[in-house]
Amino acid sequence: MPENSSQETSTESPIAFVLFGAAGDLAKRMVLPAFYELATHGLLPTRWALIGAGRRSWSDDEFRAHVRDSLNEFGSAPDDSDWEEFAGNLRFAGGGFTVDDPGAVLDVLGDYPKDTWQLVHYLAVPPTAFGPLTEAFGAHDLAAGSRVVYEKPFGTSRDSFHKLDKQVHDVFDEKQVFRIDHFLGKENTQNLHVLRFANGLFTGVWNNRHVEQVQIDVPETLNIDDRAKFYDSTGAVLDMVVTHLFQVAAEVAMEPPLSLSADDLQTARESVIAAFRPLDPSEAVFGQYEGYRDVDGVAPDSTTETFIALRMWVDTDRWHGVPFLLRTGKCLGRSAQRVNLVFRNPEDGPITHIPADGNVLSFDLSGEGAIDLRMTIKKPGPGLSLSTAHMELPLKEVADGLSPYSRLLSDVLRGDRSLFTRPDGLQHVWDVATPLIDNEGTPLPYPQGSMGPSEADTLAGPAGWVEPAPQHD
Numbered sequence: 001m002p003e004n005s006s007q008e009t010s011t012e013s014p015i016a017f018v019l020f021g022a023a024g025d026l027a028k029r030m031v032l033p034a035f036y037e038l039a040t041h042g043l044l045p046t047r048w049a050l051i052g053a054g055r056r057s058w059s060d061d062e063f064r065a066h067v068r069d070s071l072n073e074f075g076s077a078p079d080d081s082d083w084e085e086f087a088g089n090l091r092f093a094g095g096g097f098t099v100d101d102p103g104a105v106l107d108v109l110g111d112y113p114k115d116t117w118q119l120v121h122y123l124a125v126p127p128t129a130f131g132p133l134t135e136a137f138g139a140h141d142l143a144a145g146s147r148v149v150y151e152k153p154f155g156t157s158r159d160s161f162h163k164l165d166k167q168v169h170d171v172f173d174e175k176q177v178f179r180i181d182h183f184l185g186k187e188n189t190q191n192l193h194v195l196r197f198a199n200g201l202f203t204g205v206w207n208n209r210h211v212e213q214v215q216i217d218v219p220e221t222l223n224i225d226d227r228a229k230f231y232d233s234t235g236a237v238l239d240m241v242v243t244h245l246f247q248v249a250a251e252v253a254m255e256p257p258l259s260l261s262a263d264d265l266q267t268a269r270e271s272v273i274a275a276f277r278p279l280d281p282s283e284a285v286f287g288q289y290e291g292y293r294d295v296d297g298v299a300p301d302s303t304t305e306t307f308i309a310l311r312m313w314v315d316t317d318r319w320h321g322v323p324f325l326l327r328t329g330k331c332l333g334r335s336a337q338r339v340n341l342v343f344r345n346p347e348d349g350p351i352t353h354i355p356a357d358g359n360v361l362s363f364d365l366s367g368e369g370a371i372d373l374r375m376t377i378k379k380p381g382p383g384l385s386l387s388t389a390h391m392e393l394p395l396k397e398v399a400d401g402l403s404p405y406s407r408l409l410s411d412v413l414r415g416d417r418s419l420f421t422r423p424d425g426l427q428h429v430w431d432v433a434t435p436l437i438d439n440e441g442t443p444l445p446y447p448q449g450s451m452g453p454s455e456a457d458t459l460a461g462p463a464g465w466v467e468p469a470p471q472h473d
């Protein structure tokens with residue numbers, strides 16, 4: 001641990017962080033490494049406890065071994081002395097947690113009295129378990145004064161969203177609830193509003209007079225073999241579109257918030273979702289990669305989409321007539337997480353034949369993030385021919401950031417809800433997406449390693465999807 005670890009936050013309340021689903025995939029790959037990252041960055045209070053919870057009956061030591069394995073594989077592997085310090089704060093509460101039977105949770109929490117310790121429940125469990133666990137918090141008096149974090153997706157349909165929303169508000173006040181969407185925790189997602197509102201160069205052009213289209217492009221080379229059963233009942237629309245891509249679209253499309261305070265920022269992002277026009281399946285292309293149905297855990301006649309590209313419209317004065325193009329899929333030819341603002345060519349100017357990608361502002365949301373501006377310039381040399389050039393600003397050159405999960409966990413511990421979703425926005429998400437979810441068409445096959453069905457290429461218009469700029473040497 002760094003020498004000053006924990007000292008900066010030593011005046012804060014001690015935290016008892018209860019991780020439901022602690023033995024699961026998300027906990028192992030994301031939540032446990034993120035929690036450790038907070039410890040190594042001195043972002044935990046002086047006194048804290050991480051209590052794994054689940055239906056199995058692990059001892060504290062078995063849980064500690066699991067955490068260390070997960071840090072070695074997915075986080076920054078601790079050396080022995082850092083590990084001893086960290087491991088001393090880990091406990092496990094097994095036996096499940098239901099209305100009828102709290103398992104070991106209440107016994108373990110007896111060591112962390114609510115009047116001194118801030119309780120945080122993190123639900124890293126399948127969405128079907130959100131409701132029953134929430135009822136159990138109410139039944140066992142673990143709701144008052146605590147904070148609760150729900151993983152995504154918050155609901156799997158309009159009806160299930162409303163049911164879950166009611167279950168949650170029967171037990172918790174909205175201010176206690178943190179619905180996580182880790183794309184909002186990415187450093188560069190936040191630049192979508194910071195770059196826009198802090199730089200006059202961009203503030204004035206963030207509208208339909210200047211922007212021709214917005215592309216939110218998240219192709220992935222990744223397959224779904226490790227979580228085939230989950231993915232086959234979910235598909236790309238629920239896994240990525242109604243969650244991450246909509247939130248990123250809202251970050252681009254929002255009207256200026258009154259301030260960048262948690263409430264104002266959240267309000268701006270959530271309100272613009274109400275202006276997303278319900279999606280039209282005829283403006284969408286569904287795909288499924290060849291070989292998907294042969295994966296263990298996938299139904300042999302599955303019609304689950306592993307690819308989706310769609311055109312969406314935002315019915316505000318600012319964005320009237322500007323298509324928002326969303327694309328994501330698995331087993332594609334390359335991975336990217338990019339937001340591209342494609343600018344209109346100057347009207348009636350003396351220069352014509354401007355290259356299609358000669359006027360693009362891009363945000364790379366992946367990894368540490370980068371901002372990239374492509375411009376049309378004179379090609380050096382005799383005569384006048386045009387070329388595109390790009391400038392890239394990798395954020396890591398500015399400062400080291402936190403991983404998205406660490407950033408969001410730190411916000412939960414500080415009680416800052418600005419990067420979390422709200423039910424008013426989510427209600428609109430389901431209204432907008434329902435026509436697509438209800439669409440029962442068969443997805444088009446596409447070869448693995450391609451960029452999806454060719455029908456998706458035409459959605460983006462004659463210039464197509466923006467390719468990442470070539471890297472400088």
Ligand SMILES: NC(=O)C1=CN([C@@H]2O[C@H](COP(=O)(O)OP(=O)(O)OC[C@H]3O[C@@H](n4cnc5c(N)ncnc54)[C@H](OP(=O)(O)O)[C@@H]3O)[C@@H](O)[C@H]2O)C=CC1
Pocket residue numbers: 020021022023024025026027053054055056123124125126127128129151152153
């Ligand atoms: N995995 C990923 O990459 C991502 C996952 N998510 C979300 O995170 C959540 C967890 O996903 P993931 O970790 O992959 O899921 P897992 O299938 O690995 O389940 C997590 C844990 O939940 C517990 N669990 C399973 N079913 C129930 C149940 N009915 N009641 C109570 N506990 C149950 C199990 O622990 P035990 O047996 O010990 O009780 C299990 O280990 C989901 O909501 C998912 O959508 C979000 C982003 C990415």
Ligand SMILES: O=C1O[C@H](COP(=O)(O)O)[C@@H](O)[C@H](O)[C@H]1O
Pocket residue numbers: 220222239240
């Ligand atoms: O939530 C999810 O996100 C990942 C992509 O996110 P990353 O930023 O961690 O790469 C996606 O692969 C997965 O299907 C989805 O569930």
